[in-house]
Amino acid sequence: MYFIPDLLVLGAAPIAAFTLTSNESGADRQPAGENVRIDPLDHIRSYYEALNTGDPERVAEHFTDDAVHYYTRLGPHEGARAIGENTRWAVDVIDGQWWMEHGIAAGDEAVIEWTMTWRDPKSGDERLNRGTEWFRFRDGKIAEIRAYHHGDAKNPRGDLLGFDFEKRGYTTMDDWRAPEGQ
DSSP, X not given: OEEETTEEEOOOTTSOOOOOOOOTTSTTOOOTTSOOOOOHHHHHHHHHHHHHHTOHXXXXXXXXXXXXXXXXXXXXXXXXXXHHHHHHHHHHHHOOEEEEEEEEEETTEEEEEEEEEEEOXXXXXXXXXXXXXXXXXXXXXXXXXEEEOOOOSSOTTOOOTTOOTTTTTOOOGGGOOOOTTO
């Protein structure tokens, strides 16, 4: 496990472990006592680790107090606490688990591709959804997420039609898992 200021990142699945690097010249080092700026993608990895625990406090720590999480299929969750509580519901009720597949960051914004495994509460069937999220950061925390996911009767997972997810190393139904301890 890695300790990062204000963040705890576990090197366990479903998020792949990462390594922190620094500029050998020392140009990126902060004077003693100052907080080091965390790369947005590292912050998102830590957020996804927190999501998978279902712990609302751990999730909320990644957000500004006034953060908003927008969705394509339900109304927004407003505030760090509401975002955290929604996570608890998803882990406890539908066995939700999130996988960060890829990401790009620039300035105070980042975008990722994600996969979510979950269990249909009516049928008990294991399910998988895919989407993308756009993040806006303020003061080192997530201030906004715009989550894009599409699914309908013909394509309930929202997969890219014709894209070989398995061949490209993405999460598949073979990787499906419930939260630990369930």
